[in-house]
Amino acid sequence: MKIKFFDANAYIGTQMLGVYKSAATAAELLEKMDEVEIEKALVYHMAQFDYSPEEGNKMLVETMAGNKRLFGCWTLLPPQTEEVIADNFFTQMKKNRIFALNLFPVHHRFLLNGVVFGEFFKELIKRKIPLVLSMREGGATWEMLYSLLKEFPNLTCILTDLSIWGVDRYTFPLLEKYEKVYLESGVLSLHEGSFEMTVKKFGAKRLVFGTGFPEKYQEASMLHLLHSNISKTDKQKIAAGNMEKLLSEVKL
Amino acid sequence: MRNMSQLAKDIFKYGRVKDCPVYDMHGHMGSHYGIHFPTKSAEKTVKSMQAANVQKLIFSHHGSLMMRDGNSLSLKEARKFPGLLKVYCTINPNFPEVTEKDLAAFDEARHVYVGIKLLAAYHKKPITDDGYKKAWEFANKRKLFALVHTWGDNNMNGPEQIDEVARKYPDCKIFMGHSCHGEWDKAVLLANKYKNVYLELTAVPDERGPMEKFIEKAGSKKILFGTDMPWFSYHNYIGAVLGAVRKEEDLRNIFYLNAKKLLGEIGQL
Ligand SMILES: [Zn+2]
Numbered sequence: 001m002k003i004k005f006f007d008a009n010a011y012i013g014t015q016m017l018g019v020y021k022s023a024a025t026a027a028e029l030l031e032k033m034d035e036v037e038i039e040k041a042l043v044y045h046m047a048q049f050d051y052s053p054e055e056g057n058k059m060l061v062e063t064m065a066g067n068k069r070l071f072g073c074w075t076l077l078p079p080q081t082e083e084v085i086a087d088n089f090f091t092q093m094k095k096n097r098i099f100a101l102n103l104f105p106v107h108h109r110f111l112l113n114g115v116v117f118g119e120f121f122k123e124l125i126k127r128k129i130p131l132v133l134s135m136r137e138g139g140a141t142w143e144m145l146y147s148l149l150k151e152f153p154n155l156t157c158i159l160t161d162l163s164i165w166g167v168d169r170y171t172f173p174l175l176e177k178y179e180k181v182y183l184e185s186g187v188l189s190l191h192e193g194s195f196e197m198t199v200k201k202f203g204a205k206r207l208v209f210g211t212g213f214p215e216k217y218q219e220a221s222m223l224h225l226l227h228s229n230i231s232k233t234d235k236q237k238i239a240a241g242n243m244e245k246l247l248s249e250v251k252l
Numbered sequence: 253m254r255n256m257s258q259l260a261k262d263i264f265k266y267g268r269v270k271d272c273p274v275y276d277m278h279g280h281m282g283s284h285y286g287i288h289f290p291t292k293s294a295e296k297t298v299k300s301m302q303a304a305n306v307q308k309l310i311f312s313h314h315g316s317l318m319m320r321d322g323n324s325l326s327l328k329e330a331r332k333f334p335g336l337l338k339v340y341c342t343i344n345p346n347f348p349e350v351t352e353k354d355l356a357a358f359d360e361a362r363h364v365y366v367g368i369k370l371l372a373a374y375h376k377k378p379i380t381d382d383g384y385k386k387a388w389e390f391a392n393k394r395k396l397f398a399l400v401h402t403w404g405d406n407n408m409n410g411p412e413q414i415d416e417v418a419r420k421y422p423d424c425k426i427f428m429g430h431s432c433h434g435e436w437d438k439a440v441l442l443a444n445k446y447k448n449v450y451l452e453l454t455a456v457p458d459e460r461g462p463m464e465k466f467i468e469k470a471g472s473k474k475i476l477f478g479t480d481m482p483w484f485s486y487h488n489y490i491g492a493v494l495g496a497v498r499k500e501e502d503l504r505n506i507f508y509l510n511a512k513k514l515l516g517e518i519g520q521l
Pocket of ligand 1 (some may be wrong): 280313401429
């Protein structure tokens, strides 16, 4: 059985500071995915982070052009400003192959709580739409995440771009308490043995494969997963199965 | 895996390739104040090494870096696996009396020690400080290795400090740990300027691009593989190198040929 890969953490476009050989378009990303044999990916556009969620979300849809191997992830802003969340939001998501949402509260200057997102997050829970929380600079902080989950314990959250410092000390308590928290594997594959311990303690179902492309090498997390010390069934779940299952449950 | 050499394809398929060992020139051991490491002991480390055909790891124990007088922790772990594990003697300039004691006892551990390790940014004294002088002279006289933690935009162990010590101690083999992270061009300049200065890969795969630059501008003979073990896992880092380096000859230089040559020169192969 050949392991099939679904990348839960890749972006199109480049940072305003530049990134080495990034994929300017969806077509370029697909080419790079073909080169390393990654079948599918959940993607966002870097303009959603750097420039403007409002415009970046549109750019994502345009470049994806309905390609069935790509699953879009839009960036949220507070519903009250109507920049991103407006009437027919979920219909628009469906129409444009958007299966998940992310947000960058520090960089985009808002708070991540029920005052801002109360009704909207209740809707996400009902519709089983995953919220992707990047722990990169400008994304969420651990304090924000801990209080968010206290308020919305049933929210499906995928944590990406985890930093190496303290990672297990921050993530293990969340995995223990909230069963809908998932970790992207890219950085987890870094500490020797951490990945295996996470699987042993919390089960393979809590991890989704991700690369961090274009900033990181796809080959790094791929080689790690292929030769990690876990069962082949668990490898397949993490490589693609868990992500496919999560997205298949989304109701739009 | 399109565009990959047969060697890279085999590593992807089998996880390890018999005729392509890996020498890890930058590692650690033990637990750590800021990170949970499941792989702490020499026994577990060696198990991970075997899974990726890593045949040599040169390390300094976290206890030798983060507290006074901890080199005995490195020696104790290394002696459990004498063929596989070698040690850098950590020099902390804040405790000259310990440095003196460690250098005086260096020969008692001469089959384990391969050189010195400096972590100036943490110990808050530049590598050019007098507190390191004895250790530099010692390593230079004996033509040993010096693994120096280096980082860009930094006046403790940045490119300018390396420039100074490389000139002053030409017989010491200086490994720029993390290759002056961020100031990649300056690291390349130093590797090209000095015969005794090498680029080391730990934390370099944080981003795509620098490794490709090193290959193109300094050449694979000046690049050493390292992981900060257990900070970064073997298969992740080997995968990153496979993603950046296309030619089999370059891969072999980085994974083991350069390291073997250097270890041979100090009689520690
Ligand atoms: Zn280190």
